[in-house]
Amino acid sequence: MKRIAVLTSGGDAPGMNAAIRAVTRTAIDAGIDVFGVHQGYQGLIDGDMAFLTRRDVGGIMQSGGTVLGSARCPAFETVAGREVAIRNMAEREIEALVVIGGNGSQTGSHALSQMGFPVVGVASTIDNDLEGSDVTIGVDSAINVALEAIDRLKVTAESHRRAFLVEVMGRHCGYVALMAGIAGGAEVVVIPEQEVSPENVAQQLRAAYDRGKQHAMVVVAEGAKNNAERLVEHFQTDPEATGFRLRVTILGHVQRGANPTAADRLLGTRLGEGAVRALQAGQTGVLAGLRGNRVLTTPLEEIVGRQKPIDLELFELANIMAR
Numbered sequence: 001m002k003r004i005a006v007l008t009s010g011g012d013a014p015g016m017n018a019a020i021r022a023v024t025r026t027a028i029d030a031g032i033d034v035f036g037v038h039q040g041y042q043g044l045i046d047g048d049m050a051f052l053t054r055r056d057v058g059g060i061m062q063s064g065g066t067v068l069g070s071a072r073c074p075a076f077e078t079v080a081g082r083e084v085a086i087r088n089m090a091e092r093e094i095e096a097l098v099v100i101g102g103n104g105s106q107t108g109s110h111a112l113s114q115m116g117f118p119v120v121g122v123a124s125t126i127d128n129d130l131e132g133s134d135v136t137i138g139v140d141s142a143i144n145v146a147l148e149a150i151d152r153l154k155v156t157a158e159s160h161r162r163a164f165l166v167e168v169m170g171r172h173c174g175y176v177a178l179m180a181g182i183a184g185g186a187e188v189v190v191i192p193e194q195e196v197s198p199e200n201v202a203q204q205l206r207a208a209y210d211r212g213k214q215h216a217m218v219v220v221a222e223g224a225k226n227n228a229e230r231l232v233e234h235f236q237t238d239p240e241a242t243g244f245r246l247r248v249t250i251l252g253h254v255q256r257g258a259n260p261t262a263a264d265r266l267l268g269t270r271l272g273e274g275a276v277r278a279l280q281a282g283q284t285g286v287l288a289g290l291r292g293n294r295v296l297t298t299p300l301e302e303i304v305g306r307q308k309p310i311d312l313e314l315f316e317l318a319n320i321m322a323r
């Protein structure tokens, strides 16, 4: 193998840059040229890619986002679009591709490998909903941003006997909400995997109030049926139900832009290296992920179309800690 390409696709995640850097430097160290593809699959279709040197990937690891850019590319979901991508890589004598991204992106990499082009994926999404990796690049940084916000809101909540509803990212998956809720000592965690009614949330808050709590924290995943907006709407109908005065904070995209934590830089570096090693070993159609603190590959066909379930024992732990 003489030449590979690397791209980042879908939602950006802190730690992607560490993975780009690791892919590039591991490959160059092994005598393999690396093309960096801009704007995800769109760059493959447009032929928008350029050689990367060791120096090109210097000084990028500490930044969030991705220096290669990322995009959503509907054209890649068609066979015709993927054929153009393969032709553009063949013209440049690119023999294999590393795709750093989440569920959608790895569905794309699987489709490409099904057409005979060698691909290895790198598990990267702040939702941590990808099978094949215990944790994914970006989730630790997202949790830490949420946690910092929770810690700060607690200080002000305490001074005013307030309850804060903090809505964190997670369209389909409550992992960030649950972990930030446990680490932040939340009174209530609301996630899509374990829906609770607004009445139930109100009861838990009321119980905390009656126990004499000076403040309360509800951490809500954006994808929960009863997201922060719906909960507040409900509480407005009965302001006395919770005891506390309520305030809402929706964190939104600030969680994406975080500087990657040490854990995400290390994970990005390890998985980036792992992807190149897998290609060197002749593997294709696999995802490089972390399982039991080892970098291992899993066939993409076992991953696509699935969502890694959340460990509901952790949800119970959150509840026990809140009592």
Ligand code: ADP
Pocket: 009, 010, 011, 041, 071, 072, 073, 074, 075, 076, 077, 078, 101, 102, 103, 104, 105, 106, 107, 108, 109, 111, 125
């Ligand atoms: P993420 O990787 O963060 O889950 P998306 O779901 O937006 O992001 O997917 C990113 C890109 O992956 C899409 O814009 C598309 O180019 C590609 N993709 C997603 N699903 C498929 C599919 N079924 N076949 C081919 N490509 C796909």
